[in-house]
Amino acid sequence: MKISIDELKAQPQHIDFKETIEGLEAVKPVLGEITLSHSSYGVKVVGRVQTLLKLNCDRCLRPYFQSLGVDIDESLVYPPENEIQRDRELLKRDFVELLPEDGLIDVTDLVYQAITLATPNIASCGSECPGLPAGATGASGKTLAGDKNRQDLIDPRWQNLKTIFSNDEKDKN
Ligand SMILES: [Zn+2]
Numbered sequence: 001m002k003i004s005i006d007e008l009k010a011q012p013q014h015i016d017f018k019e020t021i022e023g024l025e026a027v028k029p030v031l032g033e034i035t036l037s038h039s040s041y042g043v044k045v046v047g048r049v050q051t052l053l054k055l056n057c058d059r060c061l062r063p064y065f066q067s068l069g070v071d072i073d074e075s076l077v078y079p080p081e082n083e084i085q086r087d088r089e090l091l092k093r094d095f096v097e098l099l100p101e102d103g104l105i106d107v108t109d110l111v112y113q114a115i116t117l118a119t120p121n122i123a124s125c126g127s128e129c130p131g132l133p134a135g136a137t138g139a140s141g142k143t144l145a146g147d148k149n150r151q152d153l154i155d156p157r158w159q160n161l162k163t164i165f166s167n168d169e170k171d172k173n
Contacts, residue, residue: 001015001017001019001106001107001108002104002105002106002107002108003015003036003104003105003107004103004104004105005038005043005099005103005104005105006103008036008037008038008043008105009038012035012036012037012038013035013036013037014033014034014035015033015034015035015036015047015107016033017030017031017032017033017034017047017049017107017111018030018031019108019111021108021111021112021115023112024051024053024112024115024116024119025053025054025055025119026051026052026053026054026115027052027053027054027065028051028052029051030049030050030051030111030115031049031050031051032047032048032049032050032072032111033047033048033049034046034047034049034072034107034111035047036105036107041075041077041078042075042076042077042078042099043075043076043099043105044074044075044076045072045073045074045075045076045105045107045110046072046073046074047071047072048069048070048071048072049069049070049072049111049114049115050067050068050069050070051067051068051115052065052066052067052068053065053066053067053068053119055119055120055123056123057123057124057125057129058122058123058124059124059125059129059131059132060125060129060130060131060132060133061133062125062133064123064125064126066120066123068115068118068119070114070115070117070118071114072110072111072114074097074110074114075096075097076096076097076098076099076100076105077096077097077098077099078098078099079098079099
């Protein structure tokens with residue numbers, strides 16, 4: 001979804017956001033409410049979105065679901081009149097975004113970025129996590145059977161850990 005800056009100059013836009021966004025681990029459309037308003041410095045984007053992610057636990061390697069709510073509070077500013085290139089670098093460092101030159105604000109991309117930032121770097125299925133799977137391939141092959149694409153992404157370091165702990169795991173099972 002894109003909103004033109006010209007539209008916002010006329011009046012603030014309130015969006016009921018509902019989109020399936022490519023590239024996220026979301027299993028449901030992203031839902032939320034977003035308000036865009038224009039002022040002399042640029043455009044302010046505020047709101048809240050939520051979705052349901054399907055993540056793979058980094059420890060037991062099983063898929064699990066996690067609901068995620070993200071507050072959006074972004075300022076997109078007009079580029080400074082002078083020395084645009086230099087200031088562009090400064091702005092990047094300060095985490096302020098410039099308004100797009102085509103005059104269209106990509107709301108979907110803003111939401112995508114906000115959700116990506118809020119997605120946990122280390123995924124954990126929670127306090128009930130059974131821990132590392134037993135055996136080199138057995139358990140992970142079973143639990144991830146419906147999710148073959150992810151199998152290739154298993155961190156090779158786990159393979160070593162699995163070898164180290166394989167005797168303990170066998171005793172438990
Ligand atoms: Zn787990």
